[in-house]
Amino acid sequence: MPPDSSTPPSLPMASWLRQIAxxxxxxxxxxxxxxxxxxxxxxxxxxxxFPGEALARAAGSLSSVAALQYRAPEESLKPHVIELMSARGVKCSASQIFFTVGAQQGMSLLLRLLLDSGQEVMAEEISYTGFAGALAPHDCKLLTVPTNVETGIDVDAVEARLRNGARPRVLYVMADGHNPLGVSLPLEKRRRLAELSREFGFYILEDDAYGQLCFGEGSPAIRSFEERWVLYIGSFSKILAPSLRLGWVVVPEELAAELANVKEGSDLDVASFSQHVASAALGTGFLGxxxxxxxxxxxxxxxxxxxxxxxxxxxxxxxxxxxxxxxxxxxxxxxxxxxxxxxxxxxxxxxxxxxxxxxxxxxxxxxxxxxxxxxxxxxxxxxxxxxxxxxxxxxxx
Ligand SMILES: Cc1ncc(COP(=O)(O)O)c(C=O)c1O
The missing domain is CATH 3.90.1150.10 (Aspartate Aminotransferase, domain 1)
Incomplete structure (x- = not known):
């Protein structure tokens, strides 16, 4: 029988998408x-x-050649990120900072940089939906650990799984202002997670999208305890405006060149316009x-x-x-x-x-x-x- 031409076959697409409801x-x-x-x-x-006026003034002050052309990452923005990182207890240099299209792209690029098919990835059983979305295309085995609203990720459970043979390539965690639990991790847990990453050789993806918005004293970021295995993900979305679509990651220098390749193959650049607006606005010193x-x-x-x-x-x-x-x-x-x-x-x-x-x-x-x-x-x-x-x-x- 000839195929029924009134109902065309559904268009093929990548198989991982079939699992996404x-x-x-x-x-x-x-x-x-x-x-x-x-x-x-x-x-x-x-x-x-939103700091609408400060951003509008910043946009008005830009030279069109600098802000509208394809360009390398905006170096003048990096000292501001270094200052923000220092407030989180993290020392870093300009060459370790990499701009991204928000924290969300930071997470996606790092997963692409780090994961091979079949590897294990560890995360809390209740976690940020965007992480699940970024992980979905990867053919990985997800290991979940308990978490709770008072003290966050169960580090004893992480350690027990590691000692019992789990070998995740990546652990994803939010140390402050957890989305959705709202919890901030006690200092001791941050230190222990950093130690475990060093001992077992897995990366911690520290998503610190809310790290600048701690209501009290706050604790240093996990990356402040371990510079090699903890990769930091930051964002201007919550402190400037999400429409800038501007974030950053801090990685060890030895990963920087490969990360640049992943980014280029994905979408070339972070919008130069946003980087320039942010840099000009922060240059006025209004952020604090x-x-x-x-x-x-x-x-x-x-x-x-x-x-x-x-x-x-x-x-x-x-x-x-x-x-x-x-x-x-x-x-x-x-x-x-x-x-x-x-x-x-x-x-x-x-x-x-x-x-x-x-x-x-x-x-x-x-x-x-x-x-x-x-x-x-x-x-x-x-x-x-x-x-x-x-x-x-x-x-x-
Ligand atoms: C925990 C967490 N990470 C990342 C993001 C994404 O932020 P961005 O706008 O910087 O991509 C969000 C946004 O709500 C978030 O809650």
Missing amino acids: RTPQQDSFELLSRPGMLSLALGLPAAEL KHVAALKEEYRQRRDAMERALAEHFPSGASWSHPEGGFFTWVELPRHLNATQLLRRAADEQRVAFMPGGAFSLRPGAGDNCMRLCFSYCAPAVIEDGVARLGKLLRSVM
Whole structure:
């Protein structure tokens, strides 16, 4: 029989894509586009805190040849990164800094640089969705370890797996402002992870997207304890603006040339325009004050979130106390499924959050949990959203 010409065969594509289902983020975009929806879902910086004027002035001051041409990485931006790194306890030189299209590309490029097919990769069982996305094309074996909202990744479990023969090439971790748990790792765990990476010879990908936004004193980055095996991923998205699509990685010099090859084969350059705008803006010295103001405002929003949770959520719910970043993690009784609750929250209360299962690298982890973002909404809106969620939760708990 001749093939049925009315239904063409589906177009072929890479086989790893068949394992990728629609993500909960994509689902939540549909919910968020409904009129009147109050969102505690997406992890966006507060738009009213963007340094719009400083960036516009910086853009206006650029010479068109420098900012519009294909160019090598912007050396004048590197001293600013060196200063930011020094605030995280990390010493580095200009030749170890590599600009990327946000932290997300930093992670992707490093995985491409480091992984061979069949290798093991270790991560927390609840982790940043973008890491899962970056890892997906790689044919690797994912080893998950427990984590928790109070003390973060279970380093004893990491060590036990290593001593029992696990040989990951890479461990992915967020030491500060964990997305989604909101936890910051105790100093001792940072030190131990660095020691383990040295002893067993695996790379730690330290995603520090929120590292400049610690509300208290903060602890040094993991890379401050180990310069060879810990590769640092930083971002201007949360401290300047995500639309610049500008981040950086700090790597040992011995990886720099190969990393440059991976980047060139991927997308040639980081937008020169963004690098120049950032460099000109930071050159005015405004960043210190700006970041201090961001920290203060986000700390107040975190407090507003915690006050509202204490007032409106029923007993049986518990939540993290984030020392930095954008997120509070709420645990509900085990029998509740947050993905199902999200539908009801959207339909009945017009409020949205991210269900914990969206961040699960081990099936089932976090299903009874919700991630609430406190960075984006003003305190009064946070209180309103939490009150609405509390109403729903009281009807099911
Ligand atoms: C933990 C974490 N890493 C990386 C990113 C990506 O950041 P960027 O905008 O720098 O690509 C995000 C964004 O939300 C994040 O939460």
